[in-house]
Amino acid sequence: MGWRIPDKLRELGEQTTGSEMMNPFQLSGMEYSSLTLEKSEHPYRERDSAENVYIVRHGLCFSYRYSEEGRRQIIDLAFPGDFLGLEALTQEHFVSSVSALTRAELVAYPVGDFTRQCYAKPALSRVLVECIAREQAVLTKRLVGVAHSPASQRIAHFLLEVRVRALRSASLHPMYTDERDRSLVTASGDFRIRLPQAMVADILGLSIVHVSRIMTRLKEGGLIKEASTGIHYCDLDGLKGVAMWEGLAPWFDET
Amino acid sequence: MGWRIPDKLRELGEQTTGSEMMNPFQLSGMEYSSLTLEKSEHPYRERDSAENVYIVRHGLCFSYRYSEEGRRQIIDLAFPGDFLGLEALTQEHFVSSVSALTRAELVAYPVGDFTRQCYAKPALSRVLVECIAREQAVLTKRLVGVAHSPASQRIAHFLLEVRVRALRSASLHPMYTDERDRSLVTASGDFRIRLPQAMVADILGLSIVHVSRIMTRLKEGGLIKEASTGIHYCDLDGLKGVAMWEGLAPWFDET
DNA sequence: CGTAGCCTTGACCGACGTCAATGATGGTGG
DNA sequence: CCACCATCATTGACGTCGGTCAAGGCTACG
Numbered sequence: 160m161g162w163r164i165p166d167k168l169r170e171l172g173e174q175t176t177g178s179e180m181m182n183p184f185q186l187s188g189m190e191y192s193s194l195t196l197e198k199s200e201h202p203y204r205e206r207d208s209a210e211n212v213y214i215v216r217h218g219l220c221f222s223y224r225y226s227e228e229g230r231r232q233i234i235d236l237a238f239p240g241d242f243l244g245l246e247a248l249t250q251e252h253f254v255s256s257v258s259a260l261t262r263a264e265l266v267a268y269p270v271g272d273f274t275r276q277c278y279a280k281p282a283l284s285r286v287l288v289e290c291i292a293r294e295q296a297v298l299t300k301r302l303v304g305v306a307h308s309p310a311s312q313r314i315a316h317f318l319l320e321v322r323v324r325a326l327r328s329a330s331l332h333p334m335y336t337d338e339r340d341r342s343l344v345t346a347s348g349d350f351r352i353r354l355p356q357a358m359v360a361d362i363l364g365l366s367i368v369h370v371s372r373i374m375t376r377l378k379e380g381g382l383i384k385e386a387s388t389g390i391h392y393c394d395l396d397g398l399k400g401v402a403m404w405e406g407l408a409p410w411f412d413e414t
Numbered sequence: 415m416g417w418r419i420p421d422k423l424r425e426l427g428e429q430t431t432g433s434e435m436m437n438p439f440q441l442s443g444m445e446y447s448s449l450t451l452e453k454s455e456h457p458y459r460e461r462d463s464a465e466n467v468y469i470v471r472h473g474l475c476f477s478y479r480y481s482e483e484g485r486r487q488i489i490d491l492a493f494p495g496d497f498l499g500l501e502a503l504t505q506e507h508f509v510s511s512v513s514a515l516t517r518a519e520l521v522a523y524p525v526g527d528f529t530r531q532c533y534a535k536p537a538l539s540r541v542l543v544e545c546i547a548r549e550q551a552v553l554t555k556r557l558v559g560v561a562h563s564p565a566s567q568r569i570a571h572f573l574l575e576v577r578v579r580a581l582r583s584a585s586l587h588p589m590y591t592d593e594r595d596r597s598l599v600t601a602s603g604d605f606r607i608r609l610p611q612a613m614v615a616d617i618l619g620l621s622i623v624h625v626s627r628i629m630t631r632l633k634e635g636g637l638i639k640e641a642s643t644g645i646h647y648c649d650l651d652g653l654k655g656v657a658m659w660e661g662l663a664p665w666f667d668e669t
Numbered sequence: 670c671g672t673a674g675c676c677t678t679g680a681c682c683g684a685c686g687t688c689a690a691t692g693a694t695g696g697t698g699g
Numbered sequence: 700c701c702a703c704c705a706t707c708a709t710t711g712a713c714g715t716c717g718g719t720c721a722a723g724g725c726t727a728c729g
Contacts, residue, residue, distance in 0.1 A: 224558060227658040232558040249547045250664055255554075277540060284539030285532060291546045292504040295553070299510075302557050303479060303487040306619025310717070356676070364561025366718050371676055385676090387726080403482040409505055565685070610707065621686050626708055640708090642694075 189272040196220070196259035202243070202267075204256040209247035211267040215239050218263025221358065222255045233362040235298070236260070236321065238328035242290060248274065260358070296408040297324075305364055308403075311373050313363045315402035318383070322350050322392060323407050353389035377401070444527040451475070451514035457498070457522075459511040464502035466522040470494050473518025476613070477510045488617040490553070491515070491576065493583035497545060503529065515613070551663040552579075560619055563658075566628050568618045570657035573638070577605050577647065578662050608644035632656070 193216070196202060202213060205224060220237040234255055237243050243257055247270045277284045297320070304313050360370045377383050382398050384391040392398065448471070451457060457468060460479060475492040489510055492498050498512055502525045532539045552575070559568050615625045632638050637653050639646040647653065 224554075226558055226562050227660065228562065230562050232561060234554050234557070246547065249544050252664070254551070254664070274540075277543075278536040281533040281536050281539060284536055284543065285529075288532070288539060288542050288546065289504050291543065291550065292501065295546065295550060296501075296509065298550070298553055298557065299479075299489050302489070302553060302560065303481050305557065305561055306487055307481050307483060307485050355674090367675090368677085368719080369717055372678085372717090375677070405482065409507070409509070612707075622708085623687080623710085624685055627685090627710085630709075 189276055190269050192267050194265050194267060196263045196265065198260070198262055199258055201256060201258050202265055203253050205253055207253050209244065209250055209253050210270060212245055212247050212270055212273050213243040213257075213265045213267050215241050215243060216264040216266055219260040220257055220263050220265075221260055221362075222257045223361070224255045231361050232364065233358060235294070236324070236362075238324050240328050240331055245287070245291070248287075261353070293408065293410065300407065310363070310365050310369055311376065312402055313365070314359060314370065314373055315377070315382075315398045316404065317359060317363055318390070318392065319395075319398055319402050319404055320407055321352060321354065323411050325352060326350070327411060349392055351389045351391045444523050444531055447522050449520050449522060451518045451520065453515070453517055454513055456511060456513050457520055458508050460508055462508050464499065464505055464508045465525060467500055467502050467525055467528050468498040468512075468520045468522050470496050470498060471519040471521055474515040475512055475518050475520075476515055476617075477512045478616070479510045486616050487619065488613060490549070491579070491617075493579055495583050495586055500542070500546070503542075516608070548663065548665065555662065556617075565618070565620050565624055566631070567657055568620070569614060569625065569628055570632070570637075570653045571659065572614060572618055573645070573647065574650075574653055574657050574659055575662055576607060576609065578666050580607060581605070582666060604647055606644045606646045 194202060196218070202220075203209070203211075215237045217239055220243060221233050222235055222237065222243065223231050223233045226232050237257070243265065244253065246253055246255065277287065301317075301320075304316055308316070356370045356374060357367050359365070359374075360367045363370075374383070374385070377398075378385060380394075380397065382392075382394045382401065384393055398404070449457060451473070457475075458464070458466075470492045472494055475498060476488050477490055477492065477498065478486050478488040481487050492512070498520065499508065501508055501510065532542065556572075556575075559571055563571070611625045611629060612622050614620070614629075615622045618625075629638070629640070632653075633640060635649075635652065637647075637649045637656065639648055653659070
């Protein structure tokens, strides 16, 4: 689903051990294992028994589900620092699948431990609530958008959303800047990211064809460029205009 | 937003005092005040400073927001037992408004108390996480639906969703069956609810006109009836067919 | 050179929105 | 009891956004 920031765990009262400081993923009292995903590998799938909660460490993942008609609906992207699979906290089995958009590295915590720690450290629960609330804000925003706005606006908005979230993630989580895959952040001011149009389509509920059409329009307008390095954002203000951008949510700082 | 069920608070470990048992809304250590809303009154509005967290006691509320183009987008309904305004936990100001669909009664807890109690009783945080997760499931489900399905399916699905949630609320929360307003539950097997088409439209992102068209089709098909008492569900299986119903979420029991 | 991803483009069509007029209903006050 | 208004639902005409189908291009890669 893409929840946020274990860092706050430390930030928020709970004292941290030295080793936790060294490695923000090692939370005391919890098992902890890493796994590396190649592009389009799955840490878990719908219906799998939900044994772990994950945090993204590197790379980009996305969670999705198939609609009854068999279309893939992407629910959200997950940037480094985001949680994945929090459904495990409340359910036996996952109700969504996750796949890696680039090579990615996750950290897995067994649900049991996680739940236990929630009880032991209220700060952890508290963080969770915040993360979920933040996630929820993004989702409802998208819900509102998907419902009413024309495709161009949705797409522009989504591109901006991705930028803000990626930048936030990168700043909180500098290791993301790791150049291992190139779906990355700023070069010389302008932002770029590798994001196949099919992703955009499946997130926003549009057809690939139509996404293509609109992206070419955006390109013609000089708002973005596309290259093998991904989508480049050329004219931020232009994009914000098209998107009717008002910011993502109060707690996401603008850049 | 419409989160769920303080009852679990007691259910989930935290011992309860006698008076709490008598009145599930009186949580020890928290201030607590009630307010009654007439139809279409607002407990709070977007941008209001977020001072309270609410639980719905009677009646039906809905949370909404205006899109940039000025259309009202309803985010969710809130049934008795649902939380409202949990945004207050993470934000200074509300980002959505709430209005009563029928006469309604809310209980308000000051955020400060609420937060403090979250730290004091991990079970409370835990409940919150569950509530939010449940809410989230409904939202993502709707997101997926809104994105891809034809209007008829969305509407049918929504009607069923409402039914399940209302029944669940009524069973957990018998006081709901209170006959004070008639937007209520079962009569002799069939379910009915008062729900203006404009609501449905604004929840699902459709135009009122189109909702009307489709509802008439549903009526012609004998799936529902409409009367002054609200929408009557005549042919549940038929509806489920149209909706491609697969249940709302694992933890919502079917009826 | 062939194949596989991914993007583009045109022709066509249907679902759904908008506009505008018309009906039902029910509540209020004279 | 009726007149009036507000709210909500219906219906038709018409336009458009965006989906589907199908063909063709562009890298990238073995």
